[in-house]
Amino acid sequence: MSRVWEVPVHDSTRVRDARIAAREACAAAGFAPARTAAGELVATELATNLLKHAGGGLMVVNLVRPPDGAGTAVQLFSLDHGPGIADVDAALGDGYSTAAAGSLGAGLGSCLRRADAFRLYSRPGRGTVTAARIDPEPGGRGAATAEPPAGGITVALGQAGQCGDAWAWARSGRLLTLLLADGLGHGPKAAHASAAAVAELDRAAGLPPAELLRRLHTALRPTRGAAVVVAQVDPDRAEIALAGVGNAGARVRTGDSWTSCLSHPGIVGAYFPAHVPVHRLPWRRDSLLVAHSDGLPSRWTPPEDPSLLAHDPSVVAAAILRDAGSPARPVRDDTSVAVLAPDRRTSPYDSRL
CATH class of the missing domain: 3.30.565.10 (Histidine kinase-like ATPase, C-terminal domain)
Structure with a gap:
């Protein structure tokens, strides 16, 4: 995609x-x-x-x-x-x-x-x-299925037709796994790498984050490689586990504070580290995960507006992207923002709390 x-x-x-x-x-x-x-x-x-x-x-x-x-x-x-x-x-x-x-x-x-x-x-x-x-069908299967607590937005460098970034979510039992991949470079070859990561997520969404990254490393070897962040929510443990390799980032909000979870240096599919640290944090009704590629400015400010934080994840991701840039500060890379949140939507169109 x-x-x-x-x-x-x-x-x-x-x-x-x-x-x-x-x-x-x-x-x-x-x-x-x-x-x-x-x-x-x-x-x-x-x-x-x-x-x-x-x-x-x-x-x-x-x-x-x-x-x-x-x-x-x-x-x-x-x-x-x-x-x-x-x-x-x-x-x-x-x-x-x-x-x-x-x-x-x-x-x-x-x-x-x-x-x-x-x-x-x-x-x-x-x-x-x-x-x-x-959706593909009006009021069909999608309308009868609970909205996933995941959403995101992707834009390409220079308004190009293809983007080297991709994000996706998948379920395995009660586990919900979110992946964000930033293919090395730009254009079709970068897009091929990130698409390969998404395809592998569909086959292995139940693996723990570090193991999933190792499997992605094998799957991405025929490509130019990618920076990848994986986050997995286990509702039975009320926990989120995160791991990443390459220049992509994630932050988790719990209560009134944000925790930055830095990825480990390397390239999935090319240079994989011997050890991948896994961050484990509590996952509550007020929690929020923001994963992003390095196209987002390094000094972006996490949102604090309670009404925004309670919105659908796709809106939160779009607001973060909008507020991180401006006509005077355009994006300088393919950029993606993906958000994971507990399912707490507040109205049919999520206009406000």
């Missing part, structure tokens, strides 16, 4: 570009025409809202795993640093608009209806983040 689409939206011509990006993503996911139409509509509404209400922003389209783990879903993000939304509940209702006269005011409400999952986080004066997921 290394294919990514990134569309800066600063004038009306980019609304069409956002719609085309959604269409291409739906085609890559193998969607039927009706599903593609839903993706195009949501992308058009989100991009239009960026122009009308935020003075512009960024659309990002990723291919992700749906809740039931079968097939491929399309995730559409919109990120802005605009004025924010004072009343989210009102904004999600049809007929509401803060734009000029003549607006139908149906944008966000339409997204809420057409997307299989719609998440929105907004704060006055800080901007808005939305995440809309279109």
Whole structure:
């Protein structure tokens, strides 16, 4: 799932570009025409809202795993640093608009209806983040399956079509394992390495993190290699175990404090260390894991807003990516952020606590 689409939206011509990006993503996911139409509509509404209400922003389209783990879903993000939304509940209702006269005011409400999952986080004066997921089947298997407590966002260096970063989650019994891989370099060969790591996760998700990394090392030998972080939650032990090799990082929040879990030097698939340290930390209802590639600025600040921390992980990841960069400080590498959290969603669209 290394294919990514990134569309800066600063004038009306980019609304069409956002719609085309959604269409291409739906085609890559193998969607039927009706599903593609839903993706195009949501992308058009989100991009239009960026122009009308935020003075512009960024659309990002990723291919992700749906809740039931079968097939491929399309995730559409919109990120802005605009004025924010004072009343989210009102904004999600049809007929509401803060734009000029003549607006139908149906944008966000339409997204809420057409997307299989719609998440929105907004704060006055800080901007808005939305995440809309279109599943392969409307109201099908994905809708009947509990949402996984994992989410993420990926962007490519220079808005390239392929990204060397990838993240994924998989279950094995009651264990939930999250992987983030940063293929060495950029482009198709880096994407091949990270995709190989994701494929191996599906075959070995039940292995402890250090053993999984060793297995990944064997699987990635035919590739150029990758930096990899693995995190595994064991709900029976109320514990999260983390291990990593290469220049990727992770932080775990418990209570009011963050613990940084540094990866061990090396390259999975090329130079594997003799010993891989494993970090074990308590995993509670207030815990949160943020894993990221080195495309995220080294001095990024973990979020502290309680309302954001209680959101769907995909929104948390997108907000971290948005707040870590700016037009004056663009990303200098492929960048991915993946978040793991206890399943504690608060409303159908996660607008606020």
